[in-house]
Amino acid sequence: MAEEKRDRYDIVVFGATGFTGMFVVQELVGTLQDSASKLSVAVAGRNEKKLKQALKDVESRSGLSTSDIPTIIADVADETSIDSMTQQARLVINCVGPYVLYGEQVVKSCIKNKASHVDISGEPLYLDGMQVKYNKKAEEAGVYVIGACGFDSIPTDMGIVFLSRSFEGEVNSVETYASTQEGPESIEEKLSREFEKLHRDPIHTGWCLPFPSCDRSVVKRSQYYLWDKERKRPIQHACYINIGSLFAALAITVWAAFLFLASRIGFMKKLMEDNPGWFSFGKFSHSGPTLAQIKGATFRVTCIGKGWAAHMAEPSDRPTTQPDSTIVAEVKGPDAGYVGTSICLVQSALTVLEEKDKLPNKGGVFPPGAAFYHTSLIERLHKRGVTFTITKMSTPPPEL
Template structure:
C-alpha cells in the first residue's frame, strides 16, 4: 500500500475501470440486511476515510489546506484528493501540503464515480454547478452506501436527487447531506439551535422564526454565480421548474410539499420583526427550502403552521429605506436580466468564474453575522445569533464542509439512517461543537 500510494502521489492515480475488491462485493451484497455489519466492514475494508472530489476548485484548495492543518497527511484520517486533471491535482498537493493519494476521475463518467465511491467511507464534492456535474457521484454514493456532502444550492437539482435516490440511500445506509456551506449550514443549524433554546427556556417551540443578516463581508462566489446561471438555463429549458423554485416546501419529502403561506421579502419594507428596513437576501431561495426540509424530516415538531423567512437588515429611517430600495432594485435587476437568454450569456461571460476567488487576506477580513428572531404561540420571544470569522463564500464555507465531512465518519447510523439529509436532520446539534471549535462559527442566545 505504501509503495502504491507513493507511486500514485508522483503520477496521479487513474481509476481502473471494472476492478473491484472481492471483499467489498461481499459487503455490498449484504448491506441492505446487515447495516451494522456493513458499517463495520466499510471501516475495515475501504482504503480511505475521505475523498475530496473537486480538490482543484478554488474552494477545494481551501478545504485541502484546512484538512492539512486539522489532520495532517499521515495521521489517523486516511484521505485523498480527486479531480479530472493529474497535473492540477499535483499542483494542489504541492501548494496546500496535501501530500496524499491523488485520484483522477471524471464527474460525468458513471464508472469512475462508482469506483470512487466504493474506495472511501465519505466523499466531499465541490463539483458544481451540481446539476451539470454532480448527479453521477450522488447516484454512486447512494448505491455504494458511501456518506456524501456537498455545497449544492440548486433547489431543482436537490429535489431531483431526492426523488431519484432516497430509496436507494435508505437501503444502502448512505447519508447524503446537501447544502453544507454558507448555504445552508448557518441558516439550518441556526434555526435548529433557536428552537432548542426556545424549548429549554419556554417548554415550547417557536411557531415563527425569521433570520436577518446583520453583517456580511465577502466576495461573490464564482461557483454560486455559475449555479445561479445554470438554474436560469434549466428554467428556460423546462418552464415547469418555476413551480419547483417558487415552492418553499419543494425539498420536503414527497407528499409533504405543501404548507401554510410563507413570508418572503422581495421588496424593500419596514420589518416588524427587527424594527428596521429590510431587503431581499439572495441566499433565501435555497436556505428557506433547506430549513423546511429539515422540519419535515424531523417530523414537523415546530408545528404545521411554522413559518420561516430571511432578509437583509438595512438600518433605520430614510437612509435604511434608501439602502433597502437600492438592494432590492439591484438584486431584482440582476435576476431579471439573468432571465433573458442573450443577457444571461453576457453575465456568464463577464461574471465571476468558478475557480477564482479572494486572496487569503481578503478571506480572513471577511465575516458574517446572522440574527434569528423566534416567537412562540404563547407570546414568548427568543433572539439568537450565528457568526462566522471568514468570508462566507470561501473561507467559512470551506471550513464548514470540511468539518461536516469529518463528522460524517463518526455519525451514529442508529440515530441517522441512510437517505438524503440536511445538516440539521443529519446531525442535529452534533455538528455545532466542531463548527465552533474548528470552523470559526459561534452560536449564542442574545439577551
C-alpha cells in the first residue's frame, strides 16, 4: 500500500470510522499484509480527523501498519464528494448504512464512474431494488454490484452453493439453521420478530424460530439466476435461527411481541431508540459490543439438504419419487456481527478484483451465490477462518 496519490486505488473502504468499518479495515489490511499483496487501499468518510484516528485505533489494537493508508473525504449527503471517491476506486467496500437510506447514492455513483461495489446490507428492499434498477446499467459499465456480503448472507447463500456442489445427485430443498455462541459478557441471542411455530433443530439440540433475515430473498435471487442462466434446478429454501432452550424461545417470542407493540407508540419508540440496552437486556447499544464479547463469539450455520441420488435430465423435470438422499453442510466462523462479517466482505471484494473472469456476464447486480458460484470464494474464506464442511451424506444403497 502506497502513500502517493494515484488515479485509482484498488479498494476504498467507505465508512471506515464506523464500528463495523474499523473491523473491515483491520481485516483488509491484515489479509493484504499476510499475503504480501500489492493492492492499494484508501479509507473514506466524512471527517478526515476521525479517519486518521480510526487508522490509529486499528493499528493500536491489531499491531498492523496503517500509517501509510490515504484518506478520502466523502459524504452521502454530498453527491460531488461521492463521485470524487468512486472516481478514485476500482472497488468500493461500502460500510455506510442503513443502505435503504444511504446505499443507492453510492451504487449509482459507482456505476457512473466504473467502480465495483460490495456491501453488507441485510435489507431486502434495498437489495432487490438495486438489482431491478441498476443491473443493466452495471453490466453496461462493466462493474459488479454485490450486496449481502457479510453474515447476511454469505454463510447461507454460499453454504447452499457448497452443499449443492458437493453432492453428486440433485438437491431439491435446503433448510438452514443459524446459531451463535456469544462472548463472555453477553446474553443468549438476538431478538426474533417473527412468531411462527417453534420446532426442534433436527441436527443440533435447541428450539428454532424462522430467521427474520434477508437470507430467504437473497437465496431466492441466486437460485433464480442459476436456473435461468445456468439451467440448474432451483433449490427450495427455508431459514431458521436456533434459540436454544424452549424457555428462551418462548421468552424471546413474548418480548418481541411487546417490542413490536411498543414500537407503534410514539413515546415508547423514542425511548427504545434512546435506550436500546434497556430493551434488549444489554444485547444492543449505541457503542457496540465490547472487544471481549466479540473475541469470544462464534457462529454456525447448518445446511440440511434433501434430494435425489440420481441427476435429472432437465432442471424442469418433475420427480416421480420423494427425495431419497440427505446431505448436511456446516459453515462456522468467529463473531458473526463484526469479525466474521469482515472476513466475508473482504474476501468478496478480493474475489471480485482477482477473479473477474469467473464472475457472471461482464458486470451487473448480483446476490453472492450467483456472483461467486464459479469462484474460489469458499476456499478463500476457509483460509481466513470461515469454514465450510460436509458433516453428513446419506444416499440409498445401489440396486442389485
